[in-house]
Amino acid sequence: MASVLLRIPPEAAFVQLTRLVAAAMARKSLVDEPVLDDIRLAVGQACARAVSAHQDQLLADPVVVGFRDDDTIEVTVSDRVGLAEAEGDAAMEVLTEATSAIRPRDSRDLYELAVPGAAAIALIRGLAEDLTVTTGPTGSAVQMRWSPQLGGAPGGREPSS
Amino acid sequence: VIARQTAEEARVDLSLETRQEGDYAVVELTGEVDVYTAPKLRECLVELVDDGRHHLLVDLEKVEFLDSTALGVLVGGLKRVRSHGGSMSLVCTQDRLLKIFRITGLTKVFSIFDSVDAAISAAG
Numbered sequence: 001m002a003s004v005l006l007r008i009p010p011e012a013a014f015v016q017l018t019r020l021v022a023a024a025m026a027r028k029s030l031v032d033e034p035v036l037d038d039i040r041l042a043v044g045q046a047c048a049r050a051v052s053a054h055q056d057q058l059l060a061d062p063v064v065v066g067f068r069d070d071d072t073i074e075v076t077v078s079d080r081v082g083l084a085e086a087e088g089d090a091a092m093e094v095l096t097e098a099t100s101a102i103r104p105r106d107s108r109d110l111y112e113l114a115v116p117g118a119a120a121i122a123l124i125r126g127l128a129e130d131l132t133v134t135t136g137p138t139g140s141a142v143q144m145r146w147s148p149q150l151g152g153a154p155g156g157r158e159p160s161s
Numbered sequence: 162v163i164a165r166q167t168a169e170e171a172r173v174d175l176s177l178e179t180r181q182e183g184d185y186a187v188v189e190l191t192g193e194v195d196v197y198t199a200p201k202l203r204e205c206l207v208e209l210v211d212d213g214r215h216h217l218l219v220d221l222e223k224v225e226f227l228d229s230t231a232l233g234v235l236v237g238g239l240k241r242v243r244s245h246g247g248s249m250s251l252v253c254t255q256d257r258l259l260k261i262f263r264i265t266g267l268t269k270v271f272s273i274f275d276s277v278d279a280a281i282s283a284a285g
Contacts, residue, residue, distance in 0.1 A: 016193070037257045040226070048195065048228055048230060052196065118265075119229035119233065119267075120228075120229040122264055123229055123261065127264070
């Protein structure tokens, strides 16, 4: 089992680092390339959301990203933005609403630079094989899991078009 | 060809190159478009629209990574050109990127083509 814990400043430049670690964990677990892409994107997306949330609230606290490689690859992204206390589907709703409200503070017409809430959450939900979200007054945690032995579920949650 | 890559853009792992093909400004992206680099793309799209170029093709064939922030910038660009009676299409054949557009429902918003030529022909 391997584990990595990153505490990144809430700056966009550090999100790439979390993707690199996610890819390294996935490669070590010998997951297929499409699943590796899913893990890398989902982790980067969850971290981008958390960093944007900290910036929106002017929080200097680090975003904490925990990686664990056991029977499953588990990645937990924790922020310090206080929200209503909730678990499961209710927490997902709280997080989606909060993410959709994020706007850059130092901009005039930069609305599209905020992590678009619906798209961000849709990607995290669509790419993680298993997802647990908790929200609360001291912050939120997005826990994503993949089972390498099952080969992941690339595309398994894509909406039909 | 107008080279838009600057030293700063090189450092942030995204380069943008624009060229004119007929009525269309083609924006070719190379590298990663994420929460850090997406402002460069936004700046480029805004400049093009401000220059009066309202028909855009964004070529994603050399993009290695793209997240929801990039999607937001692309949607912002689409809104901007449409407000001037223009259009914006994408060129992408990479499955991993197309999957992102499918998951977020944006395949219904953007016209996505296999090549720049195909996009221009379709606009005909």
